[in-house]
Amino acid sequence: MSAVDAIVVSQGTVQRRAIAKAITLLESTRADHRAQADELLTALLPHTGKSLRLGISGVPGVGKSTFIEALGLHLIEQGHRVAVLTIDPSSSVSGGSILGDKTRMEKLSMHEKAYIRPSPSSGTLGGVAEKTREAMLVCEAAGYDIVIVETVGVGQSETAVQGMTDMFVLMQLPNAGDDLQAIKKGVMELADLVVINKADIDADAATRAQAMITSSLRLLGMHGNPNDPHSDKHWQPQVISLSALLGQGVDTFWKAVSEFQTLQTANGLFNQRRQNQSLSWMWERIDAGLKQAFKQNSAVREQLPQLTASVQAGQLAASTAARELLRTWNQR
Amino acid sequence: MSAVDAIVVSQGTVQRRAIAKAITLLESTRADHRAQADELLTALLPHTGKSLRLGISGVPGVGKSTFIEALGLHLIEQGHRVAVLTIDPSSSVSGGSILGDKTRMEKLSMHEKAYIRPSPSSGTLGGVAEKTREAMLVCEAAGYDIVIVETVGVGQSETAVQGMTDMFVLMQLPNAGDDLQAIKKGVMELADLVVINKADIDADAATRAQAMITSSLRLLGMHGNPNDPHSDKHWQPQVISLSALLGQGVDTFWKAVSEFQTLQTANGLFNQRRQNQSLSWMWERIDAGLKQAFKQNSAVREQLPQLTASVQAGQLAASTAARELLRTWNQR
Incomplete structure (x- = not known):
């Protein structure tokens, strides 16, 4: 079986091995590997593009892996196949890694309908982002219809993830000042959706944070003008409070994601964003x-x-x- | 007299004409002009670097030209010579110009110890910034010891101005939400000093804005840790409320600028910033x-x-x- 067929047509262990082999090839720095990888990518390309690409970011400790595990299992239950890729800017700096540890999502990583791949472990952010973009295409060709790209809120990695996904989700903790940091770093304005996690610990704080971030978004002009008759045609970033640990609010989250996708597809921005991303990536x-x-x-x-x-x-x-x-x- | 001598040694009208001619040469796109300009720049370079380079930014209507006129006249009174350059990103887009109008600073522009030059009128922001950097060197060689680079808060021009000056001042209006916009655009974190103008119109609002911005800066971690024994060696961005129209607070402003310069020179950051700026500019x-x-x-x-x-x-x-x-x- 060709490498392309092994990815596109095969199933189970054979397919998983083919995916892993392809991504390893993409990550290789050898010139002959790179030529093979380009050939493989071009052959896979007609089978790509059919997934929803979801970017998720947040500081260490915000509960990303708990949330992605809960979300992933919820989506698999509904018949989806879920791939999780990671961009970890810390791994190339420290040699160690904040993310990228498979055991963080124990149930999801063992599920046959999930594929989890840690961050490429070396190179510049630009290089790591390129490998992840290419790995995303491999996962799409293999039929994963939800691809989650996770990153930790360090440096410019959020911009990179927002630049390769259809929807960018920012996870926040329910404490004041947190949102100001996100505004400062310019990541708040990248967000299509803000999730306040750990609402189980302090529901009041989560509600306050939700109100504060909503009003910040309004002051920043990221919410549409209510007097604009066209504003219902454009997405207004939402703020959702949930508990990843208890699995509460995951369905609300997914409802918002689906609304976003429907609206963006209808107004043409879904495809436009992807085209812009591809050209930016090329340049x-x-x-x-x-x-x-x-x-x-x-x-x-x-x-x-x-x-x-x-x-x-x-x-x-x-x-x-x-x-x-x-x-x-x-x-x- | 050589072009270099006309700039460095001559005075009055002869010098002004030589400066204007040099800057026009720098702005030319002709290859032979560019070669001459490079030669001139290299010859002028030993005479440059002795000014304080002050960046001033703020949205249209904040009162930049009123403030710069008041400041410029105050500095001339104290024996300084003041050059004002402008980066106007709007002029290259619209063909028109928000800034760059000499008549805005009527008294200052007529003063023999002041030199005002509007923004280069075409090209990319990078190109305009390059011409302004070079014009700054010409003004320094001519003995202007304070060079003010002004920009309007549009696009990335603030980053360009901060990248070519020793101190970056952000002017704000005394209304809430204004500071959030500045944080969003990432310009608040560029500021070494925040000026709240138009305190004459509503002193209470100005005081409230001063408190809000100070606390925002603290939340953003731009103020040093008071428990850090070394924090007095690093500059803590200050927030000053003044009235440019009435000329009130200009002396307080200049005192803060002088403190900044003294501290940064003592801790070595003044020269380090210039070296970093030059290398960034080259790349x-x-x-x-x-x-x-x-x-x-x-x-x-x-x-x-x-x-x-x-x-x-x-x-x-x-x-x-x-x-x-x-x-x-x-x-x-």
Whole structure:
């Protein structure tokens, strides 16, 4: 059986092994592997795109894995197949990992209708995000119709996850100041849905947080204008309070997700977002590739240390140094 | 007299004309002008760097020009020479301009110790920012010891201005919600100093805004930890309420700026920030140059439309398209 058929057509253990093998191939840095991976991706592409891609983010301790396990099992019960991928920016920095530990979702990871894959363990955020985007396509080709991409609220990983999913969910703890942090980091405005978890611990605090975040979203202009006759055609970010631990509110959450999908599909924004994401992704990789080639060029590498030192010492204008380096590069 | 001497040594009208001519040269897109401009910049560089570079931002209507006029006249009275440059992102979009109108600062613009230059009127934000950085160096070489770079709170221009100045000041109106907008846009965390203007209209509102923004800054963790024995060595962003119209509070403002400069110089952060800015600037221009060369390459231009269409149609993975285009580019 071809690698493509093993992913698209086969089932059970054979399929799982084929998926894992394909993702390992995608993650390889060897040039011949990369050529094979590109060929495989192109062959898989007609079978992709049919899932709902859900991004979930939140600080460590907010209860992401508990929530994803509860959500995943709920969705499987309804007949879905669920893949969970992770972007863990901490793993490439520390060598360790905040996320990516399969045992965190014990029941879900053992379920035959779920596929859980930890974060690629090395590389820049851009590189890790690229591997995850490609792994998402493999999962889609294998028939997983819900793909969850999880990330921890560190650095720019939220922007990366929002840039590859159809809906971005921000998980918050029910305490004041938390929402201000999210606004500060610009992640609140990425959110299509805000989930306040751990409502079981303090229901009053959760209700207060819900009201505060709703009013923040309104002040930030992320809620539509109620006087705008078209505002019902655009999604208004919702704030939902739930308890992942007790499994309470998961159905409400999924109802909101489904409403979002229906509305965005009807107004054309669902497909538009995906097209924009693909083009941004392409240009992001081109930028990274250009910069890498530039930095590896021997003439540039020879000239760079001295020019950098001159710029730092204030002897050479930064723009002049940039032009000199670009001239060197163009004459190579 | 050489162009360099006309800028560095001459005075009065001769110097003003030399500055204007140099900046016009810097703004030219002609290749031979650019070569001359680079030569001039390199010759001027030993005479630069001795000013305090002050960034000022705020939404239209906050009273920036009234404030800068009051501040500029106050500084000239104290023996300083003041240059005011502008980055107006609106001018390149609309052809018109929110800022950049000399008549806004009537007294200051007529003063012989002040030099006011409107925003370069075309190009990308990156391009406009580059011209302004270079114009700043020309003003420094001409002996202006305070260079103010003003921008209107639109798009990413605040980040550009913060990236080229020693101190970044955010001007706010005394109404609630305004600070939340600033937090949302990530501009609050860029601020070394927040000014609440128009305290003359409603002193109570200004006091409330001052308290709210101070507490927001604290919640955002931008104020130091009072229990940290080293926290007095680092600048804590201040919030100052004033009336630019009545000229009240301008001295308090300048006192805070001077404290900032003294502290940052003592702890070494003043020079470190400038060095980092220069290197970021260099890499920003390199990135822009690489992308421009890539997009202008004939082989890339030939291949790009079809690959873009395939990516949009979902027939080609974005990363595969990026790799194909980079291969084309590398084989040119």
